[in-house]
Amino acid sequence: MKIAMISNNSIPVPPSEYGGTQREIYYLTEELVRSGHEVILFAKKGSIAKATATYVYPYDDKRKQLEFIMRHIPKDVDIIHDHCGLVAKSNPPIPTIRSYHGARKAIHVQIPVYVSKTILQKYGENEGYYLHNGIRLTDYRFRQKKKNYLLYIGRIEPMKGVHLAIEVAKKTGLKLLIAGPYDHNKVQKKYFNEVISPQLNKQIRYIGSVGGEEKQVLLSKARCVLFPSVWDEPFGIVMIEALACGTPVLGFQDGGAVPEVLHGLPQLICRNTKDMVTKVLNPSAFPSAHQCRQYVEYHYSERVMVDKALSLYRKILKGNHYKIYPDSEWNNLAAKRGWL
Structure with a gap:
């Protein structure tokens, strides 16, 4: 499976000190690669996770970051795992899940993934999925x-x-x-x-x-x-x-x-x-x-986390849970830039 992993441009993957989300992206990325999958990581400069390929953001502007991802994401990616919302809300023509690492309800995304069942139930109102964190x-x-x-x-x-x-x-x-x-x-x-x-x-x-x-x-x-x-x-x-x-x-x-x-x-x-x-x-x-x-x-090991992540990816891909919108922000921007 080929997965695009989306971090933000605030903390490298992995973080040197504080940065729980980026540490989870790090463990998820490296264990997926060790398991024989391809991971294309988009992250802050200084990221050293052993992804199949890593693209570092040259811009702080989020719109430019989205365009950067659109230019570099391989056409044969199976699924996008977005940890910051940058991609998911644009509804790309590739199945996309959005991990929420905080206690809030997902908005403007098709497939939210929370980090606990508690938050899925209380804030997500049981709409979406949950995936526990894991560590090495x-x-x-x-x-x-x-x-x-x-x-x-x-x-x-x-x-x-x-x-x-x-x-x-x-x-x-x-x-x-x-x-x-x-x-x-x-x-x-x-x-x-x-x-x-x-x-x-x-x-x-x-x-x-x-x-x-x-x-x-x-x-x-x-x-x-x-x-x-x-x-x-x-x-x-x-x-x-x-x-x-x-x-x-x-x-x-x-x-x-x-x-x-x-x-x-x-x-x-x-x-x-x-x-x-x-x-x-x-x-x-x-x-x-x-x-x-x-x-x-x-x-809560990284192996357990990755096994559950892969099960979720396959469920999303097999079940046709993700809808493709021809007039999405992603497609409209791609058409405007001549990338279609």
Whole structure:
């Protein structure tokens, strides 16, 4: 099968630090190629995923990016997997699916694909499909023996519940390391300066955004990772990254897809911060490091993700779910440019 994989022009594939969507594109691309398929990747300059062919955007303008894709996409592509919406909304004459990595309803696309069943049901109203994220286990350092600190890793913003991680740390008396970026917009800056920063001390430390080796060390050595999201988390890739390192992760039952992702490890799902504190103080109830990693291998490895992606591609192609519109934006632009 020949697949066109569409990323955006903001973060390379894979990202050096933060960028969950681009990391998923990376794993999907390389595992598809390893499985004998051809992947044509359109992405930001600096992308090093081992695709069959990679085209880097020479423009920031989205209309020009679309034209760039139209000029370079092979005519014999079987399906387009669009992760940013650039192509899907133009309705090309090639079956196209649009992956949504956030918690919102798909608009102006024929075949939306969400990253969890939870988001498909709540926001997609069961129109479309879902495809769980996956990771490459060999990219994550496994460690059985842990150190006595808690770890929060993710964006620093209210809906991620960083303040709740701090509350848990204070009530348990354990050291908490907070790692992740925060944008300097008004809301996030105010949250960091007024809510997080005043609580930082020797016990509770903010260490900035991390990636690569530093992230591996932090994840693999933590007593547990706290994932106290208080919004409709679309998936929560940090959870499976922690588990792949053999590190348990605690999240809330009302945290969007958290209970879906952790369905096989129910002892890690918390009702509230009080419950989270109780679980942190009772690590003997955690699954073992080997059980954590095995859980990811069985449910969220890149192999599992790609097998499900291929099943979805074949279903779309076989079922004639995608409609071709002669007067689509793609076809009209192609006619205007003389590319038909």
